[in-house]
Amino acid sequence: MSAALARLEPNARFQFLLGHLIDRRIVALAAEKQNAGDDPAVKRRQEYFNEKALRDFYWVQLMQDRVSDESVRAWYDKNIASAPPEQEAHARHILVDTQEQAAKIAAEIAGGKSFEEAANEHSKDGSGADGGDLGWFSKEDMVEPFANAVFSMEAGDISAPVQSPFGWHLIEVIAFRKMEKPSFEEAEEDIFRLLAREEGQKLMESLRKDAKIEIIGVGEAAPSGGRPQIVPQE
Numbered sequence: 156m157s158a159a160l161a162r163l164e165p166n167a168r169f170q171f172l173l174g175h176l177i178d179r180r181i182v183a184l185a186a187e188k189q190n191a192g193d194d195p196a197v198k199r200r201q202e203y204f205n206e207k208a209l210r211d212f213y214w215v216q217l218m219q220d221r222v223s224d225e226s227v228r229a230w231y232d233k234n235i236a237s238a239p240p241e242q243e244a245h246a247r248h249i250l251v252d253t254q255e256q257a258a259k260i261a262a263e264i265a266g267g268k269s270f271e272e273a274a275n276e277h278s279k280d281g282s283g284a285d286g287g288d289l290g291w292f293s294k295e296d297m298v299e300p301f302a303n304a305v306f307s308m309e310a311g312d313i314s315a316p317v318q319s320p321f322g323w324h325l326i327e328v329i330a331f332r333k334m335e336k337p338s339f340e341e342a343e344e345d346i347f348r349l350l351a352r353e354e355g356q357k358l359m360e361s362l363r364k365d366a367k368i369e370i371i372g373v374g375e376a377a378p379s380g381g382r383p384q385i386v387p388q389e
Contacts, residue, residue: 221354227346231339240333244305247287249273249325250280257316257323270327
């Protein structure tokens with residue numbers, strides 16, 4: 156629903172939500188007349204949502220206590236304001252299926268064919284129609300083998316064939332520039348989320364240590380922040 160609502164004008168969004176709430180209320184009243192609230196499945200769901208509401212409300216309070224405005228500002232000052240500016244690269248690439256194809260195209264470029272022409276002719280990536288142009292990107296925007304290759308090159312260089320999960324690339328670096336740092340106001344919400352995730356994981360680990368947890372019939376639950384392990388019931 157959120158994706159659909161984002162495309163609507165504010166007034167249309169309000170009308171949609173109002174209609175949704177009215178419809179939900181009408182159906183709920185009809186269910187009450189049929190005594191649907193006595194069904195065990197309804198009672199289990201009510202218990203679940205009651206527990207979820209308690210958890211969500213209390214968790215927000217805990218995070219607000221543990222992630223202060225001062226800690227958000229300190230993180231920004233240390234990791235963004237005082238950190239060296241990151242680089243962005245502007246590059247083109249040609250993506251093919253095999254190393255042999257990439258080597259053959261590299262030979263064509265060395266023989267005088269322009270990189271853009273070769274990309275338009277050979278690249279299976281959608282950027283081929285634009286001469287392989289990828290625009291500006293940071294190192295984190297790209298898969299590791301591709302990013303490592305780009306940010307070890309100089310402007311004007313053309314790489315040897317580089318393998319990534321998508322295939323084999325030839326890369327031409329056009330230019331580098333320093334990324335503009337976001338203001339504190341622009342970064343504040345993302346920093347709060349980051350710190351809240353870190354604090355939340357530590358808090359859950361602490362709460363689990365103090366809790367008596369008994370799991371019947373399905374093996375052990377994954378630890379807080381860990382990857383889930385599915386253990387078949389015996």
